[in-house]
Amino acid sequence: DVVGAVDDIPVDLHDPEIWEAHMKVFRAAVGRPVDAVFTSEEYGTELARRFGAEEVLVDPARSLFPVSGTAVRADPAGCWEYLGPAVRAALTRRVVVLGAESTGTTTLSRELAAHYRRRGGVWAKTGWVAEYGREYSEEKLAAARAVDPAASWEHMTFTSREFPVIARRQDENEDRAARLGSPVLFCDTDSFATGVWHERYVGGRNREVERIAARTRRDLYLLTDHEGVPFEDDGLRDGPELRPWMTARFRRELARTGRRFLVVSGDRGSRLEQAVAAVDGLLAEGWHFTAPLPERR
Structure with a gap:
Protein backbone atom coordinates (compact mmCIF):
# COMPACT_ATOMS: atom_id res chain seq x y z
CA ASP A 1 0.00 0.00 0.00
CA VAL A 2 1.03 3.60 -0.56
CA VAL A 3 0.00 6.15 2.06
CA GLY A 4 0.48 9.89 1.99
CA ALA A 5 0.47 12.70 4.51
CA VAL A 6 0.94 16.45 4.41
CA ASP A 7 4.21 17.39 6.10
CA ASP A 8 4.89 21.11 5.81
CA ILE A 9 7.22 21.29 8.80
CA PRO A 10 10.58 22.96 8.05
CA VAL A 11 13.58 20.67 7.70
CA ASP A 12 16.41 20.99 10.21
CA LEU A 13 18.36 17.79 10.65
CA HIS A 14 20.16 19.26 13.68
CA ASP A 15 17.04 20.07 15.73
CA PRO A 16 15.63 17.16 17.81
CA GLU A 17 12.26 18.89 18.29
CA ILE A 18 11.77 19.35 14.55
CA TRP A 19 12.81 15.74 14.00
CA GLU A 20 10.16 14.60 16.46
CA ALA A 21 7.52 16.78 14.79
CA HIS A 22 8.24 15.04 11.48
CA MET A 23 8.16 11.63 13.15
CA LYS A 24 4.72 12.36 14.58
CA VAL A 25 3.43 12.92 11.03
CA PHE A 26 5.18 9.80 9.71
CA ARG A 27 3.95 7.52 12.49
CA ALA A 28 0.37 8.73 12.12
CA ALA A 29 0.50 8.09 8.38
CA VAL A 30 1.97 4.58 8.64
CA GLY A 31 -0.11 3.53 11.62
CA ARG A 32 1.93 0.42 12.43
CA PRO A 33 5.52 -0.64 13.27
CA VAL A 34 8.14 -0.03 10.60
CA ASP A 35 10.58 -2.84 9.76
CA ALA A 36 12.83 -1.09 7.26
CA VAL A 37 13.47 2.37 5.86
CA PHE A 38 14.50 2.48 2.20
CA THR A 39 16.15 5.74 1.22
CA SER A 40 18.80 7.35 -0.92
CA GLU A 41 19.25 10.27 1.47
CA GLU A 42 21.88 10.84 4.13
CA TYR A 43 19.23 11.38 6.78
CA GLY A 44 18.06 7.78 6.29
CA THR A 45 20.27 6.58 9.14
CA GLU A 46 18.60 8.84 11.69
CA LEU A 47 15.12 8.22 10.27
CA ALA A 48 15.59 4.46 10.58
CA ARG A 49 16.92 4.82 14.13
CA ARG A 50 13.88 6.84 15.20
CA PHE A 51 11.56 4.24 13.67
CA GLY A 52 13.53 1.45 15.34
CA ALA A 53 13.94 -0.06 11.89
CA GLU A 54 16.65 -1.36 9.59
CA GLU A 55 18.19 1.18 7.22
CA VAL A 56 18.38 0.10 3.57
CA LEU A 57 20.36 2.48 1.37
CA VAL A 58 19.21 2.48 -2.24
CA ASP A 59 21.57 3.91 -4.85
CA PRO A 60 22.73 6.89 -2.73
CA ALA A 61 25.01 8.08 -5.54
CA ARG A 62 22.05 8.13 -7.98
CA SER A 63 24.12 6.07 -10.42
CA LEU A 64 21.56 3.36 -11.22
CA PHE A 65 18.64 5.79 -11.32
CA PRO A 66 19.97 9.30 -11.96
CA VAL A 67 16.91 11.14 -10.73
CA SER A 68 15.83 13.13 -7.69
CA GLY A 69 13.07 15.49 -6.68
CA THR A 70 15.38 18.41 -7.42
CA ALA A 71 16.13 17.06 -10.90
CA VAL A 72 12.44 16.50 -11.66
CA ARG A 73 11.53 20.04 -10.64
CA ALA A 74 14.32 21.42 -12.82
CA ASP A 75 13.49 19.35 -15.92
CA PRO A 76 10.41 17.10 -15.84
CA ALA A 77 10.74 16.14 -19.51
CA GLY A 78 14.36 15.11 -19.00
CA CYS A 79 13.31 12.83 -16.13
CA TRP A 80 10.15 11.52 -17.80
CA GLU A 81 11.21 7.87 -17.98
Missing part, protein backbone atom coordinates in the same frame (compact mmCIF):
# COMPACT_ATOMS: atom_id res chain seq x y z
CA TYR A 82 11.63 7.80 -14.19
CA LEU A 83 8.19 9.20 -13.38
CA GLY A 84 5.27 7.01 -12.36
CA PRO A 85 2.09 6.95 -14.47
CA ALA A 86 0.10 9.12 -12.05
CA VAL A 87 2.84 11.77 -12.00
CA ARG A 88 3.05 11.74 -15.79
CA ALA A 89 -0.71 12.23 -16.04
CA ALA A 90 -0.50 15.22 -13.70
CA LEU A 91 2.40 16.85 -15.57
CA THR A 92 1.47 16.09 -19.18
CA ARG A 93 0.78 19.20 -21.23
CA ARG A 94 -2.68 18.60 -22.69
CA VAL A 95 -3.47 20.23 -26.02
CA VAL A 96 -7.06 20.03 -27.25
CA VAL A 97 -8.01 20.38 -30.91
CA LEU A 98 -11.66 21.35 -31.30
CA GLY A 99 -13.89 22.83 -33.95
CA ALA A 100 -17.07 22.54 -35.97
CA GLU A 101 -17.85 19.51 -38.11
CA SER A 102 -15.46 18.70 -40.94
CA THR A 103 -12.85 21.31 -40.00
CA GLY A 104 -9.91 18.91 -39.64
CA THR A 105 -9.70 18.34 -35.88
CA THR A 106 -8.88 14.65 -36.24
CA THR A 107 -6.38 15.27 -39.03
CA LEU A 108 -4.58 17.96 -37.04
CA SER A 109 -4.52 15.86 -33.85
CA ARG A 110 -2.96 12.94 -35.69
CA GLU A 111 -0.43 15.10 -37.52
CA LEU A 112 0.64 16.85 -34.33
CA ALA A 113 1.21 13.54 -32.55
CA ALA A 114 3.20 12.23 -35.52
CA HIS A 115 5.26 15.44 -35.68
CA TYR A 116 6.37 15.18 -32.05
CA ARG A 117 6.97 11.43 -32.24
CA ARG A 118 9.49 12.09 -35.01
CA ARG A 119 11.55 14.13 -32.56
CA GLY A 120 12.46 10.87 -30.85
CA GLY A 121 13.68 10.38 -27.31
CA VAL A 122 11.08 11.11 -24.67
CA TRP A 123 8.76 12.45 -27.40
CA ALA A 124 8.62 9.12 -29.26
CA LYS A 125 5.59 8.07 -27.21
CA THR A 126 3.52 11.16 -28.03
CA GLY A 127 -0.08 10.13 -28.54
CA TRP A 128 -3.47 11.52 -29.40
CA VAL A 129 -6.95 10.78 -28.05
CA ALA A 130 -9.81 10.18 -30.45
CA GLU A 131 -13.22 11.80 -30.07
CA TYR A 132 -15.39 9.44 -28.04
CA GLY A 133 -18.55 11.30 -29.08
CA ARG A 134 -18.04 10.04 -32.62
CA GLU A 135 -17.65 6.44 -31.45
CA TYR A 136 -20.78 6.86 -29.34
CA SER A 137 -22.68 8.24 -32.35
CA GLU A 138 -21.56 5.38 -34.58
CA GLU A 139 -22.77 2.85 -32.02
CA LYS A 140 -26.06 4.72 -31.60
CA LEU A 141 -26.69 4.70 -35.34
CA ALA A 142 -25.71 1.03 -35.64
CA ALA A 143 -28.16 0.12 -32.86
CA ALA A 144 -30.93 2.02 -34.65
CA ARG A 145 -30.17 0.25 -37.93
CA ALA A 146 -30.30 -3.12 -36.18
CA VAL A 147 -33.97 -2.36 -35.53
CA ASP A 148 -34.65 -0.45 -38.75
CA PRO A 149 -32.12 -0.91 -41.59
CA ALA A 150 -33.40 2.30 -43.18
CA ALA A 151 -32.44 4.45 -40.17
CA SER A 152 -30.12 7.36 -40.94
CA TRP A 153 -28.38 10.13 -39.04
CA GLU A 154 -31.34 12.45 -39.64
CA HIS A 155 -33.46 10.13 -37.49
CA MET A 156 -31.10 10.28 -34.50
CA THR A 157 -32.03 12.28 -31.41
CA PHE A 158 -30.03 12.87 -28.23
CA THR A 159 -31.10 13.45 -24.64
CA SER A 160 -29.33 15.57 -22.07
CA ARG A 161 -28.49 12.44 -20.02
CA GLU A 162 -26.22 11.12 -22.76
CA PHE A 163 -23.75 13.99 -22.70
CA PRO A 164 -22.27 13.42 -19.20
CA VAL A 165 -21.67 9.81 -20.29
CA ILE A 166 -19.74 11.05 -23.32
CA ALA A 167 -17.83 13.65 -21.28
CA ARG A 168 -16.76 11.15 -18.60
CA ARG A 169 -15.60 8.59 -21.14
CA GLN A 170 -13.67 11.25 -23.05
CA ASP A 171 -11.85 12.27 -19.87
CA GLU A 172 -11.15 8.64 -18.93
CA ASN A 173 -9.58 7.99 -22.31
CA GLU A 174 -7.54 11.18 -22.02
CA ASP A 175 -6.26 10.35 -18.53
CA ARG A 176 -5.32 6.83 -19.61
CA ALA A 177 -3.29 8.18 -22.52
CA ALA A 178 -1.61 10.81 -20.34
CA ARG A 179 -0.32 8.10 -17.99
CA LEU A 180 1.45 6.29 -20.84
CA GLY A 181 2.66 8.94 -23.26
CA SER A 182 5.19 11.75 -23.60
CA PRO A 183 5.17 15.18 -21.91
CA VAL A 184 2.55 16.38 -24.42
CA LEU A 185 -0.79 14.82 -25.37
CA PHE A 186 -3.10 15.83 -28.21
CA CYS A 187 -6.85 15.44 -27.77
CA ASP A 188 -9.40 15.47 -30.58
CA THR A 189 -12.03 17.39 -28.52
CA ASP A 190 -12.56 17.17 -24.74
CA SER A 191 -15.31 17.34 -22.12
CA PHE A 192 -15.38 21.15 -22.36
CA ALA A 193 -16.25 20.84 -26.06
CA THR A 194 -18.93 18.29 -25.15
CA GLY A 195 -20.76 21.12 -23.41
CA VAL A 196 -20.96 23.11 -26.65
CA TRP A 197 -22.15 20.04 -28.56
CA HIS A 198 -24.88 19.70 -25.93
CA GLU A 199 -26.05 23.19 -26.93
CA ARG A 200 -26.14 22.07 -30.54
CA TYR A 201 -28.13 18.85 -30.08
CA VAL A 202 -30.24 19.51 -26.98
CA GLY A 203 -30.11 23.24 -26.29
CA GLY A 204 -28.70 25.12 -23.31
CA ARG A 205 -25.86 24.16 -21.02
CA ASN A 206 -25.54 20.92 -19.06
CA ARG A 207 -24.31 21.55 -15.50
CA GLU A 208 -23.03 18.01 -15.02
CA VAL A 209 -20.94 18.22 -18.19
CA GLU A 210 -19.53 21.53 -16.97
CA ARG A 211 -18.61 19.97 -13.61
CA ILE A 212 -16.86 17.12 -15.40
CA ALA A 213 -14.94 19.51 -17.65
CA ALA A 214 -13.80 21.58 -14.66
CA ARG A 215 -12.01 18.61 -13.06
CA THR A 216 -9.21 18.38 -15.61
CA ARG A 217 -6.64 21.02 -16.52
CA ARG A 218 -5.95 21.61 -20.21
CA ASP A 219 -3.04 23.78 -21.25
CA LEU A 220 -3.89 24.90 -24.78
CA TYR A 221 -6.85 24.78 -27.16
CA LEU A 222 -6.47 24.86 -30.94
CA LEU A 223 -9.70 25.96 -32.62
CA THR A 224 -9.91 24.85 -36.26
CA ASP A 225 -11.51 27.54 -38.42
CA HIS A 226 -14.21 26.33 -40.80
CA GLU A 227 -13.21 28.85 -43.46
CA GLY A 228 -11.29 27.30 -46.34
CA VAL A 229 -12.12 23.69 -45.41
CA PRO A 230 -14.55 21.91 -47.77
CA PHE A 231 -17.41 20.17 -45.99
CA GLU A 232 -17.33 16.38 -46.27
CA ASP A 233 -20.47 14.44 -45.37
CA ASP A 234 -19.44 11.14 -43.80
CA GLY A 235 -22.93 10.10 -42.76
CA LEU A 236 -22.64 11.46 -39.21
CA ARG A 237 -22.69 15.18 -39.94
CA ASP A 238 -25.50 17.72 -40.15
CA GLY A 239 -24.35 20.09 -42.87
CA PRO A 240 -22.06 23.04 -43.64
CA GLU A 241 -24.61 25.70 -42.67
CA LEU A 242 -24.03 25.04 -38.94
CA ARG A 243 -20.26 25.43 -39.03
CA PRO A 244 -20.07 29.24 -38.66
CA TRP A 245 -22.34 29.08 -35.60
CA MET A 246 -20.29 26.28 -34.02
CA THR A 247 -16.99 28.07 -34.62
CA ALA A 248 -18.38 31.24 -33.06
CA ARG A 249 -19.78 29.36 -30.04
CA PHE A 250 -16.48 27.60 -29.39
CA ARG A 251 -14.63 30.88 -29.64
CA ARG A 252 -17.00 32.69 -27.27
CA GLU A 253 -16.96 29.90 -24.69
CA LEU A 254 -13.17 29.61 -24.79
CA ALA A 255 -12.87 33.35 -24.21
CA ARG A 256 -15.62 33.48 -21.58
CA THR A 257 -14.04 30.72 -19.50
CA GLY A 258 -10.52 32.17 -19.77
CA ARG A 259 -9.00 29.24 -21.61
CA ARG A 260 -5.79 29.69 -23.56
CA PHE A 261 -6.53 29.16 -27.23
CA LEU A 262 -5.40 29.82 -30.78
CA VAL A 263 -7.53 29.83 -33.93
CA VAL A 264 -5.69 27.93 -36.67
CA SER A 265 -6.61 28.76 -40.25
CA GLY A 266 -5.36 28.46 -43.81
CA ASP A 267 -4.46 25.29 -45.64
CA ARG A 268 -3.54 21.99 -43.99
CA GLY A 269 0.19 22.64 -43.91
CA SER A 270 -0.23 26.15 -42.56
CA ARG A 271 -2.50 24.93 -39.77
CA LEU A 272 0.07 22.37 -38.69
CA GLU A 273 2.82 25.01 -38.68
CA GLN A 274 0.70 27.37 -36.55
CA ALA A 275 -0.16 24.57 -34.14
CA VAL A 276 3.44 23.37 -33.76
CA ALA A 277 4.63 26.92 -33.07
CA ALA A 278 1.98 27.33 -30.37
CA VAL A 279 2.76 23.97 -28.75
CA ASP A 280 6.51 24.62 -28.85
CA GLY A 281 5.85 27.93 -27.13
CA LEU A 282 3.85 26.17 -24.44
CA LEU A 283 6.55 23.57 -23.87
CA ALA A 284 9.27 26.23 -23.78
CA GLU A 285 7.54 27.78 -20.77
CA GLY A 286 8.40 24.65 -18.81
CA TRP A 287 6.75 23.64 -15.56
CA HIS A 288 6.46 25.84 -12.50
CA PHE A 289 6.54 24.31 -9.04
CA THR A 290 6.27 25.79 -5.59
CA ALA A 291 9.73 26.09 -4.05
CA PRO A 292 10.60 23.35 -1.53
CA LEU A 293 10.50 24.19 2.16
CA PRO A 294 13.76 25.62 3.52
CA GLU A 295 16.19 22.97 4.69
CA ARG A 296 19.09 22.91 7.12
CA ARG A 297 21.15 19.77 6.71
Whole structure:
Protein backbone atom coordinates (compact mmCIF):
# COMPACT_ATOMS: atom_id res chain seq x y z
CA ASP A 1 0.00 0.00 0.00
CA VAL A 2 1.03 3.60 -0.56
CA VAL A 3 0.00 6.15 2.06
CA GLY A 4 0.48 9.89 1.99
CA ALA A 5 0.47 12.70 4.51
CA VAL A 6 0.94 16.45 4.41
CA ASP A 7 4.21 17.39 6.10
CA ASP A 8 4.89 21.11 5.81
CA ILE A 9 7.22 21.29 8.80
CA PRO A 10 10.58 22.96 8.05
CA VAL A 11 13.58 20.67 7.70
CA ASP A 12 16.41 20.99 10.21
CA LEU A 13 18.36 17.79 10.65
CA HIS A 14 20.16 19.26 13.68
CA ASP A 15 17.04 20.07 15.73
CA PRO A 16 15.63 17.16 17.81
CA GLU A 17 12.26 18.89 18.29
CA ILE A 18 11.77 19.35 14.55
CA TRP A 19 12.81 15.74 14.00
CA GLU A 20 10.16 14.60 16.46
CA ALA A 21 7.52 16.78 14.79
CA HIS A 22 8.24 15.04 11.48
CA MET A 23 8.16 11.63 13.15
CA LYS A 24 4.72 12.36 14.58
CA VAL A 25 3.43 12.92 11.03
CA PHE A 26 5.18 9.80 9.71
CA ARG A 27 3.95 7.52 12.49
CA ALA A 28 0.37 8.73 12.12
CA ALA A 29 0.50 8.09 8.38
CA VAL A 30 1.97 4.58 8.64
CA GLY A 31 -0.11 3.53 11.62
CA ARG A 32 1.93 0.42 12.43
CA PRO A 33 5.52 -0.64 13.27
CA VAL A 34 8.14 -0.03 10.60
CA ASP A 35 10.58 -2.84 9.76
CA ALA A 36 12.83 -1.09 7.26
CA VAL A 37 13.47 2.37 5.86
CA PHE A 38 14.50 2.48 2.20
CA THR A 39 16.15 5.74 1.22
CA SER A 40 18.80 7.35 -0.92
CA GLU A 41 19.25 10.27 1.47
CA GLU A 42 21.88 10.84 4.13
CA TYR A 43 19.23 11.38 6.78
CA GLY A 44 18.06 7.78 6.29
CA THR A 45 20.27 6.58 9.14
CA GLU A 46 18.60 8.84 11.69
CA LEU A 47 15.12 8.22 10.27
CA ALA A 48 15.59 4.46 10.58
CA ARG A 49 16.92 4.82 14.13
CA ARG A 50 13.88 6.84 15.20
CA PHE A 51 11.56 4.24 13.67
CA GLY A 52 13.53 1.45 15.34
CA ALA A 53 13.94 -0.06 11.89
CA GLU A 54 16.65 -1.36 9.59
CA GLU A 55 18.19 1.18 7.22
CA VAL A 56 18.38 0.10 3.57
CA LEU A 57 20.36 2.48 1.37
CA VAL A 58 19.21 2.48 -2.24
CA ASP A 59 21.57 3.91 -4.85
CA PRO A 60 22.73 6.89 -2.73
CA ALA A 61 25.01 8.08 -5.54
CA ARG A 62 22.05 8.13 -7.98
CA SER A 63 24.12 6.07 -10.42
CA LEU A 64 21.56 3.36 -11.22
CA PHE A 65 18.64 5.79 -11.32
CA PRO A 66 19.97 9.30 -11.96
CA VAL A 67 16.91 11.14 -10.73
CA SER A 68 15.83 13.13 -7.69
CA GLY A 69 13.07 15.49 -6.68
CA THR A 70 15.38 18.41 -7.42
CA ALA A 71 16.13 17.06 -10.90
CA VAL A 72 12.44 16.50 -11.66
CA ARG A 73 11.53 20.04 -10.64
CA ALA A 74 14.32 21.42 -12.82
CA ASP A 75 13.49 19.35 -15.92
CA PRO A 76 10.41 17.10 -15.84
CA ALA A 77 10.74 16.14 -19.51
CA GLY A 78 14.36 15.11 -19.00
CA CYS A 79 13.31 12.83 -16.13
CA TRP A 80 10.15 11.52 -17.80
CA GLU A 81 11.21 7.87 -17.98
CA TYR A 82 11.63 7.80 -14.19
CA LEU A 83 8.19 9.20 -13.38
CA GLY A 84 5.27 7.01 -12.36
CA PRO A 85 2.09 6.95 -14.47
CA ALA A 86 0.10 9.12 -12.05
CA VAL A 87 2.84 11.77 -12.00
CA ARG A 88 3.05 11.74 -15.79
CA ALA A 89 -0.71 12.23 -16.04
CA ALA A 90 -0.50 15.22 -13.70
CA LEU A 91 2.40 16.85 -15.57
CA THR A 92 1.47 16.09 -19.18
CA ARG A 93 0.78 19.20 -21.23
CA ARG A 94 -2.68 18.60 -22.69
CA VAL A 95 -3.47 20.23 -26.02
CA VAL A 96 -7.06 20.03 -27.25
CA VAL A 97 -8.01 20.38 -30.91
CA LEU A 98 -11.66 21.35 -31.30
CA GLY A 99 -13.89 22.83 -33.95
CA ALA A 100 -17.07 22.54 -35.97
CA GLU A 101 -17.85 19.51 -38.11
CA SER A 102 -15.46 18.70 -40.94
CA THR A 103 -12.85 21.31 -40.00
CA GLY A 104 -9.91 18.91 -39.64
CA THR A 105 -9.70 18.34 -35.88
CA THR A 106 -8.88 14.65 -36.24
CA THR A 107 -6.38 15.27 -39.03
CA LEU A 108 -4.58 17.96 -37.04
CA SER A 109 -4.52 15.86 -33.85
CA ARG A 110 -2.96 12.94 -35.69
CA GLU A 111 -0.43 15.10 -37.52
CA LEU A 112 0.64 16.85 -34.33
CA ALA A 113 1.21 13.54 -32.55
CA ALA A 114 3.20 12.23 -35.52
CA HIS A 115 5.26 15.44 -35.68
CA TYR A 116 6.37 15.18 -32.05
CA ARG A 117 6.97 11.43 -32.24
CA ARG A 118 9.49 12.09 -35.01
CA ARG A 119 11.55 14.13 -32.56
CA GLY A 120 12.46 10.87 -30.85
CA GLY A 121 13.68 10.38 -27.31
CA VAL A 122 11.08 11.11 -24.67
CA TRP A 123 8.76 12.45 -27.40
CA ALA A 124 8.62 9.12 -29.26
CA LYS A 125 5.59 8.07 -27.21
CA THR A 126 3.52 11.16 -28.03
CA GLY A 127 -0.08 10.13 -28.54
CA TRP A 128 -3.47 11.52 -29.40
CA VAL A 129 -6.95 10.78 -28.05
CA ALA A 130 -9.81 10.18 -30.45
CA GLU A 131 -13.22 11.80 -30.07
CA TYR A 132 -15.39 9.44 -28.04
CA GLY A 133 -18.55 11.30 -29.08
CA ARG A 134 -18.04 10.04 -32.62
CA GLU A 135 -17.65 6.44 -31.45
CA TYR A 136 -20.78 6.86 -29.34
CA SER A 137 -22.68 8.24 -32.35
CA GLU A 138 -21.56 5.38 -34.58
CA GLU A 139 -22.77 2.85 -32.02
CA LYS A 140 -26.06 4.72 -31.60
CA LEU A 141 -26.69 4.70 -35.34
CA ALA A 142 -25.71 1.03 -35.64
CA ALA A 143 -28.16 0.12 -32.86
CA ALA A 144 -30.93 2.02 -34.65
CA ARG A 145 -30.17 0.25 -37.93
CA ALA A 146 -30.30 -3.12 -36.18
CA VAL A 147 -33.97 -2.36 -35.53
CA ASP A 148 -34.65 -0.45 -38.75
CA PRO A 149 -32.12 -0.91 -41.59
CA ALA A 150 -33.40 2.30 -43.18
CA ALA A 151 -32.44 4.45 -40.17
CA SER A 152 -30.12 7.36 -40.94
CA TRP A 153 -28.38 10.13 -39.04
CA GLU A 154 -31.34 12.45 -39.64
CA HIS A 155 -33.46 10.13 -37.49
CA MET A 156 -31.10 10.28 -34.50
CA THR A 157 -32.03 12.28 -31.41
CA PHE A 158 -30.03 12.87 -28.23
CA THR A 159 -31.10 13.45 -24.64
CA SER A 160 -29.33 15.57 -22.07
CA ARG A 161 -28.49 12.44 -20.02
CA GLU A 162 -26.22 11.12 -22.76
CA PHE A 163 -23.75 13.99 -22.70
CA PRO A 164 -22.27 13.42 -19.20
CA VAL A 165 -21.67 9.81 -20.29
CA ILE A 166 -19.74 11.05 -23.32
CA ALA A 167 -17.83 13.65 -21.28
CA ARG A 168 -16.76 11.15 -18.60
CA ARG A 169 -15.60 8.59 -21.14
CA GLN A 170 -13.67 11.25 -23.05
CA ASP A 171 -11.85 12.27 -19.87
CA GLU A 172 -11.15 8.64 -18.93
CA ASN A 173 -9.58 7.99 -22.31
CA GLU A 174 -7.54 11.18 -22.02
CA ASP A 175 -6.26 10.35 -18.53
CA ARG A 176 -5.32 6.83 -19.61
CA ALA A 177 -3.29 8.18 -22.52
CA ALA A 178 -1.61 10.81 -20.34
CA ARG A 179 -0.32 8.10 -17.99
CA LEU A 180 1.45 6.29 -20.84
CA GLY A 181 2.66 8.94 -23.26
CA SER A 182 5.19 11.75 -23.60
CA PRO A 183 5.17 15.18 -21.91
CA VAL A 184 2.55 16.38 -24.42
CA LEU A 185 -0.79 14.82 -25.37
CA PHE A 186 -3.10 15.83 -28.21
CA CYS A 187 -6.85 15.44 -27.77
CA ASP A 188 -9.40 15.47 -30.58
CA THR A 189 -12.03 17.39 -28.52
CA ASP A 190 -12.56 17.17 -24.74
CA SER A 191 -15.31 17.34 -22.12
CA PHE A 192 -15.38 21.15 -22.36
CA ALA A 193 -16.25 20.84 -26.06
CA THR A 194 -18.93 18.29 -25.15
CA GLY A 195 -20.76 21.12 -23.41
CA VAL A 196 -20.96 23.11 -26.65
CA TRP A 197 -22.15 20.04 -28.56
CA HIS A 198 -24.88 19.70 -25.93
CA GLU A 199 -26.05 23.19 -26.93
CA ARG A 200 -26.14 22.07 -30.54
CA TYR A 201 -28.13 18.85 -30.08
CA VAL A 202 -30.24 19.51 -26.98
CA GLY A 203 -30.11 23.24 -26.29
CA GLY A 204 -28.70 25.12 -23.31
CA ARG A 205 -25.86 24.16 -21.02
CA ASN A 206 -25.54 20.92 -19.06
CA ARG A 207 -24.31 21.55 -15.50
CA GLU A 208 -23.03 18.01 -15.02
CA VAL A 209 -20.94 18.22 -18.19
CA GLU A 210 -19.53 21.53 -16.97
CA ARG A 211 -18.61 19.97 -13.61
CA ILE A 212 -16.86 17.12 -15.40
CA ALA A 213 -14.94 19.51 -17.65
CA ALA A 214 -13.80 21.58 -14.66
CA ARG A 215 -12.01 18.61 -13.06
CA THR A 216 -9.21 18.38 -15.61
CA ARG A 217 -6.64 21.02 -16.52
CA ARG A 218 -5.95 21.61 -20.21
CA ASP A 219 -3.04 23.78 -21.25
CA LEU A 220 -3.89 24.90 -24.78
CA TYR A 221 -6.85 24.78 -27.16
CA LEU A 222 -6.47 24.86 -30.94
CA LEU A 223 -9.70 25.96 -32.62
CA THR A 224 -9.91 24.85 -36.26
CA ASP A 225 -11.51 27.54 -38.42
CA HIS A 226 -14.21 26.33 -40.80
CA GLU A 227 -13.21 28.85 -43.46
CA GLY A 228 -11.29 27.30 -46.34
CA VAL A 229 -12.12 23.69 -45.41
CA PRO A 230 -14.55 21.91 -47.77
CA PHE A 231 -17.41 20.17 -45.99
CA GLU A 232 -17.33 16.38 -46.27
CA ASP A 233 -20.47 14.44 -45.37
CA ASP A 234 -19.44 11.14 -43.80
CA GLY A 235 -22.93 10.10 -42.76
CA LEU A 236 -22.64 11.46 -39.21
CA ARG A 237 -22.69 15.18 -39.94
CA ASP A 238 -25.50 17.72 -40.15
CA GLY A 239 -24.35 20.09 -42.87
CA PRO A 240 -22.06 23.04 -43.64
CA GLU A 241 -24.61 25.70 -42.67
CA LEU A 242 -24.03 25.04 -38.94
CA ARG A 243 -20.26 25.43 -39.03
CA PRO A 244 -20.07 29.24 -38.66
CA TRP A 245 -22.34 29.08 -35.60
CA MET A 246 -20.29 26.28 -34.02
CA THR A 247 -16.99 28.07 -34.62
CA ALA A 248 -18.38 31.24 -33.06
CA ARG A 249 -19.78 29.36 -30.04
CA PHE A 250 -16.48 27.60 -29.39
CA ARG A 251 -14.63 30.88 -29.64
CA ARG A 252 -17.00 32.69 -27.27
CA GLU A 253 -16.96 29.90 -24.69
CA LEU A 254 -13.17 29.61 -24.79
CA ALA A 255 -12.87 33.35 -24.21
CA ARG A 256 -15.62 33.48 -21.58
CA THR A 257 -14.04 30.72 -19.50
CA GLY A 258 -10.52 32.17 -19.77
CA ARG A 259 -9.00 29.24 -21.61
CA ARG A 260 -5.79 29.69 -23.56
CA PHE A 261 -6.53 29.16 -27.23
CA LEU A 262 -5.40 29.82 -30.78
CA VAL A 263 -7.53 29.83 -33.93
CA VAL A 264 -5.69 27.93 -36.67
CA SER A 265 -6.61 28.76 -40.25
CA GLY A 266 -5.36 28.46 -43.81
CA ASP A 267 -4.46 25.29 -45.64
CA ARG A 268 -3.54 21.99 -43.99
CA GLY A 269 0.19 22.64 -43.91
CA SER A 270 -0.23 26.15 -42.56
CA ARG A 271 -2.50 24.93 -39.77
CA LEU A 272 0.07 22.37 -38.69
CA GLU A 273 2.82 25.01 -38.68
CA GLN A 274 0.70 27.37 -36.55
CA ALA A 275 -0.16 24.57 -34.14
CA VAL A 276 3.44 23.37 -33.76
CA ALA A 277 4.63 26.92 -33.07
CA ALA A 278 1.98 27.33 -30.37
CA VAL A 279 2.76 23.97 -28.75
CA ASP A 280 6.51 24.62 -28.85
CA GLY A 281 5.85 27.93 -27.13
CA LEU A 282 3.85 26.17 -24.44
CA LEU A 283 6.55 23.57 -23.87
CA ALA A 284 9.27 26.23 -23.78
CA GLU A 285 7.54 27.78 -20.77
CA GLY A 286 8.40 24.65 -18.81
CA TRP A 287 6.75 23.64 -15.56
CA HIS A 288 6.46 25.84 -12.50
CA PHE A 289 6.54 24.31 -9.04
CA THR A 290 6.27 25.79 -5.59
CA ALA A 291 9.73 26.09 -4.05
CA PRO A 292 10.60 23.35 -1.53
CA LEU A 293 10.50 24.19 2.16
CA PRO A 294 13.76 25.62 3.52
CA GLU A 295 16.19 22.97 4.69
CA ARG A 296 19.09 22.91 7.12
CA ARG A 297 21.15 19.77 6.71
